[in-house]
Amino acid sequence: MHYSSALPLSTKKHFEVLDGLRGIAALAVVVFHFIEMFIPNPENAIAHAYLAVDFFFCLSGFVIAYAYDDRMQQLGIGQFFKARLIRLHPLVVLGTILGLLAFVFDPFGNQWHTYGTGQLLLLFLTSILLIPYPIIGERAFNNFGLNAPAWTLFWEYIANILYALILHRLKRKVILMLAFVAVLGLIYVAKSAGNVSGGWSKDNFWHGAARVACSFLLGMCVFRYQLFIKNRLGFLPLALLLALAFFVPFNEQYNWLTEPILVVFYFPLIIALGAGTTNSTRSSLICKFSGEISYPLYITHYFVLWSFLNYYQEVQPSNQTLAWVIPMLILGQITVAYLALKLYDLPLRRWLNKNLH
Template sequence: MEKLNPAILKTKQHFEILDGMRGIAAIAVVTFHFMEVAYSDYSKDFIGHGFLAVDFFFCLSGFVIGYAYDDRIGKMGIKEFFKSRLIRLHPLVVLGSVLGLLGFLFDPFGAHPQLYGLSRMLLIFLCSILLIPYPAMSVRYFNLFSFNAPAWSLFWEYVANIVYAFVLCRLPRRYLIVLVMLSGAAICYVACRSGNLMGGWDGHSFWDGGARIAFSFTAGLSIYRYNLIIKNKLGFIGLSILLSLAFLMPFSAWNWLTEPLVVIIYFPLLIALGAGAQLHPGLKKICVFSGNISYPLYMTHYAVIWMFANYNTANKPDAIHLTYIITGGLIVLVTFAYLVMVGYDVPLRSYLTEKRKKQAVK
């Protein structure tokens, strides 16, 4: 068997503004998760569309996967592509599941371990670390992944990666556009049927997640394939403001129209602008930090959200106390995400990558 050139495994240069925007989206979705606990009426939630950050993630993922692998997946092979993605994504899938289990067992504001037997909890945990959807816990609103709710989007990310490796990587551009149009129609159908694009996280709305990843991933991939990069001088700050507007727009009876417009038109436009924007040297460290903590933040925050939900139910804090709690919680979670990154994720991925490179040259 021909040896794999380790140079093929080398990570390409990043689009730093897009990395920074991913961090903004991660902070938005964490803020949204706090706020939806505090205010069940989304029309009273200042960031009631924070959940659309997931669609931005999906679109950015399609662009980045195309950029990173289109020209080398044929040389590295499907097996090595899957290894690359597992090393990049799965350490935090496992850690998020562990944190979720610990939070469920030892939540100081309302743990419920007595509701489930040991064998069932072990099965739920095993499904969580293996990314097998199992909406089994009523106290967790039948989330696909009871111990780490955000993992539902990682499940669809894995599906998209599999489809990319076997189909999309060799699919001609003209057929890719057909998929974009068909999945765009699916997005519109979901929005009209449900009134919004919030679904995908539970058993009832499972296939909504499929529609969301199908459109946004193929749209992002199309931006790369057709080189739809728009040169501009908006910079990181300008684009971060534009991105934030999508999350801050009013939650209303018009969601069935406004949300598909954001996902189908606005987010792909922001990706194209982000890839072509000029980064001010003074903001480079902020973009790098923002991008680096985005995934650890997204995958480790939800155990705290469940604790906050139980605290909020028991204590009914007023608006002032909620402001302090949510602001403090965001600071703590960002700090924790950074510690997870430097103390767990980066060292583990570096170890696995080096081990893989050594095996490749044997």
């Protein structure tokens, strides 16, 4: 394909600013999830942080196309699937284990007593295998009740499967046409639901398909059409620009339009700028840490949140108490994510890559 050189993955340019932005998006999700636990209308505080998921999907489409478009034929579908499973699934398993432990040993709640051993085992196995099983009513029938963020990994896997089987073979004009259709689908969801925040529950399951289809294909288009905007902004200004999207004020009348505009135009623009920017040495270190911690933080952070909700409802802490409890919990989650990366994910992935030929 003329838009990509057939370089080995290890020798290709690394978009370190995009890695850093992934970490900003992950942190925004964590903050939003805390806020929605104790503020009835979280859109009044950080209105669109849940759109970080759409940024993830868009970035994934860009990165997958960049990394594999020119290698799929040589690599093969089986090797591609193995590479993606090794990259993503160890932390899916860890997130589920943490979620089960937090569910059973929650000091502020005992909802697990209403579910027998068989149900808990089924919840655990379906979560590890990324099979939606929305049976926990106390958790708003999340598709993955033990580890809520896993719903995005479910759709990420679907996108990866379709990429390996079909999308990588298609010409960029066809990808652009599919992206246009997906945009229409996203607008339909936004208009009918009033937002594009769905995909996580049994009641909005198929909204996840609209979100991943739109953003993943748009990310592919950014790469396929080489929409790299040369600039010298670097990481920090782009991080601020990305964060601005999450704080766009909520307007009930026009929200169905605001969110698709951010997803369809603004996030691909941020990725195009991130792919074309230069970065300072100091910011490179920040980007490296931010990028490394982003996925572990995202996929393991939720085990604390249900316990926090039970704590909030039982203890009813003051705002002054929450002002230090929440930052401490977020720092704790970042620490857990870092330890998970260094002590579990990286060693396990190295072992799997070495022993699974």
